[in-house]
Amino acid sequence: MGSQEVSTVDWQGKHVTVAGLGVSGIPAARALHERGALVTVVNDGDDERSRAQAAELEALGVTVRLGDGATLPPSTELVVTAPGWQPDKPLFLAAAEAGVPVWGDVELAWRLRGDDGREPAPWLAVTGTNGKTTTVRMLASILEAAGLRTAAVGNIGVSLLDAVLGETEYDVLAVELSSYQLHWAPSLRAHSAAVLNLAPDHLDWHGSMEAYAADKGRVYEGNTVACVYNAADRATEDLVREADVEEGCRAIGFTLGTPGPSQLGVVDGLLVDRAFVADRQKQAQELAEVADVNPPAPHNVANALAAAALARAFGVEPAAVRDGLRAFRPDAHRIEHVADIGEVAYVDDSKATNTHATEASLAAYDSIVWIAGGLAKGATFDELVTGAAKRLRGVVLMGADRALIHEALTRHAPDVPVVDLDRTDTGAMSEAVARAAELARPGDTVLLAPACASMDMFTNYNKRGEAFADAVRARADETA
Template sequence: MTDWQGKNVTVAGLGVSGVPAAKVLHGLGARVTVVNDGDDERARAQAEKLQALGIAVRLGDGDSLPDGTELIVTAPGWKPDKALFRAAEKADVPVWGDVELAWRLRDHGGRTPAPWLAVTGTNGKTTTVQMLASILKAAGLRTAAVGNIGVSLLDAVLGEETYDVLAVELSSYQLHWAPSLRAHSAAVLNLAPDHLDWHGSMEAYAADKGRIYEGNRIACVYNAADKATEDLVREADVEEGCRAIGFTLGTPAPSQLGVVDGILVDRAFVPNRQKNAQELAEVADIRPPAPHNIANALAAAALARAYGVPAAAVREGLRAFTPDAHRIAHVADLDGVAYVDDSKATNTHAAQASLASYESIVWIAGGLAKGATFDELVAGAAGRLRGVVLIGADRGLIRDALARHAPEVPVVDLDRTDTGAMLQAVQEAKRLARAGDTVLLAPACASMDMFVNYNQRGDAFAAAVRELAAR
């Protein structure tokens, strides 16, 4: 659509994407109706503000398709099997997400649209996009980290500030609802089971992740250690001349970025890549220098190099980057034991990477499993575990996996899901730990059984560690 005047558009959801989408569409002249499942105090407050602008809102009625709807713009988290979307399919009404809307509006008003360098993956998306933005800024480019990272893409493409290029984080939900997205270059960092309750199967989840490669112009960046990401590149329909670029923690082959003797090197965007390589940065420039974070840096560097960024800016950008809280964050050292907060490890794949970063671990784990199983994770980490402290609603799944694959490892099972359980968990971890160990909060589960989000969970861990230190 280019002429929005008088178009009947239904916006599904009153969340962080739905409200801006409704306002933008109303401003373009569309007749907007917002539908929302909830009818709580927060929803009513949001509805009142939108209704004051002339936007219709239906609370507690997220399944019915309003009469005359010509387009649905949905919040990314609304599941594809929802009755609203079944009705839309029957009525031949297209469904877009906020990312699709932003993509379609990026040249609105005669703007010159900024190219998108896009990142997805089960884990590492936010860190990689932030690294990429830091590198692009170091190259003197006007850029922003946007998308699933908290900055609205609609604001980025329609706001007063203009950009040379955007670093875009995209979730599988967002990609599902973005059929026409065509990035300059894109990366899939890794693939592991996650959100299967939403997608229905691993195959559907992977297919939605793979949408990020469709129509890429310059580079499809994949993880050489994760064949599933390379398979997605092979299956993608890209523009002629688009290249497959791998990243690896080992020595890179031609058309790859990798690591040689502690140096990040580029054998993809150099003349005569069969024989030549370009030094980009040192492993010591990356914080923290954990293996999965080095992989994130290589993916960010690959996308930046695909955009033509010089090697010096890669080094400068990585050195300037500071990771967000709750991502392998060192909290304190007590009696020779390191306490590390990786509350962001909300699934087994993230926890696996975290556990692989340390040699001797007292592991604090548990929460909401989201349909995950833990046998592979526990079997792989068994040799590193000094002890385990379990918390949360689905801790029994991890306890059973430990009994099968690490029966000799001491386990403390805390039968409580209140927020105060974290202090007891840290106390029990301290009792199990010895000098040289790492007490690692890497829950492998979501947090909402005990905490508002993973941030609050990590804050509780850090507060508990500080309380122990003060004693």
């Protein structure tokens, strides 16, 4: 199915089971019901919030079963699932045995686009282990600078269903896709797509690194113009080679070094394009300065290059790339500078919840007091510590799995001072900042880049980052 073809389904009287209430399940149930489908929602939880959501749907005529997300309702012809439900759940095993297809929210949005007669907007899709949200928001900023009607949607928090079915008519959508969403999106065909990087993550859900990579690679299937890959990450290029794309679709690399033909890269502090120019062998088009990227940390420059590649694949002019990058402001808790105290910078990268993201964060600074720890999610830290050892002035550890990081530091950075805070209460952050300040010297960066999830101590990484920022600001007030 080509990128702009619209798939029509006769929903009238079709028995559809929606798996999961929540940000994707409720819009899916509503949209299907409005189209005449006989919708049953199944949900594992049966709490007060679920009952309130169920009552709203039941008032419309949707059937809701709470506390039983395992059983496939009789007569089901299609299952539409929330992206987080694991593929080995009994509901999906029963669907497979019965020959019932399973779609995710992305697949449903893809199938419903254009069913109101409007020309559907092309999708520029982004996936990868880290950097997806930043890249998609950069891309949307560039597209807006080009005068295009666009939105950053998908796994970024704005429902794709809302974007596809809402009143706004878009020229193009910047779409963030997780590996979960791609797993359940067999017919998705993007205009162009990028895989930013690949590192072990969510292996408990996918079952293996190979399965995780294969789901990421689905984003390239059927691309019509460009498959954008990371020249520094061979695994992303391998996924391009394996993809079944439309004739004429090109492989476009991005690199932090000097770009070759059909690549975007960096030359003398400039972001340059040798892919979307008339003579790729001899020409290079200046797009922006590295200083236009906020912040200009290496991994964020890579994000900017990927966003620029997708925008250029869509025909955006160089000036819009520059203007869009200048206008972009990163989300909170992503290498966010909080304050300078006594010639020491304090930086919040609470979003660095795995070793791959933390590796990129640590690479952005020369001398670091590193605050780390939390829930390791099965990760190991030897490679991370080995790569960062020469940059570490000191380390402050907290959280449930801090011992795993401490052991790696003992093996690979035995001379680096380590403060091990034997506590997992939220107040530990204030002590962590105070101890980090004791270790820091003028010119250092105190960096919160935990390499772990936050839920042992905080509701989410946002709350962890806020606790760090609050502790830093309180310290700044004390020393002012």
